[in-house]
Amino acid sequence: SQELEQSPQSLIVQEGKNLTINCTSSKTLYGLYWYKQKYGEGLIFLMMLQKGGEEKSHEKITAKLDEKKQQSSLHITASQPSHAGIYLCGADPGSYQLTFGKGTKLSVIP
Template sequence: SQELEQSPQSLIVQEGKNLTINCTSSKTLYGLYWYKQKYGEGLIFLMMLQKGGEEKSHEKITAKLDEKKQQSSLHITASQPSHAGIYLCGAVPSYNQGGKLIFGQGTELSVKP
């Protein structure tokens, strides 16, 4: 079965610093999603990547999918306290499996003012 491994598991950064979270799959990804979860809340969809080499940005967050479609990174530039939360990568393990997503174990981000 396919697994997603995220690193690091937790991260504490000073406000204004850049950071990167990685998500590595044991098999080829057919779609890679990044979500953010705040305590007591649901998952907020950030970005979706499908093509090898694809890169997307939203405000200060950039996500990339490598050419082999087995690794994705999420980069936050000039972090702010509002970026704090748990970042989860999710993937469709293979095409047309009822849309189920498998998730990494999450990366907990704290941003110190």
């Protein structure tokens, strides 16, 4: 089965700082999805990456999938309190469903 390891498990940054969250897969990724979750709520879709070397950006969040399609990174530029939450990476193991990592908890201090 496919396993996703996220690092770090938690992160505390000061407002305005940049940060990076990593997601590493035990197998080649068919598709890599990033979601954000506020505590006690559902998941909100951020971005999907499919091709090796692909990079996508939305507002101040950039996600990239490496050429070998086994690692992805999520980068936030000039973090804001609104970026706080749990970031989850998910992957399709080839059976049209998503397997998720354990998440990275981000806190942004004003």
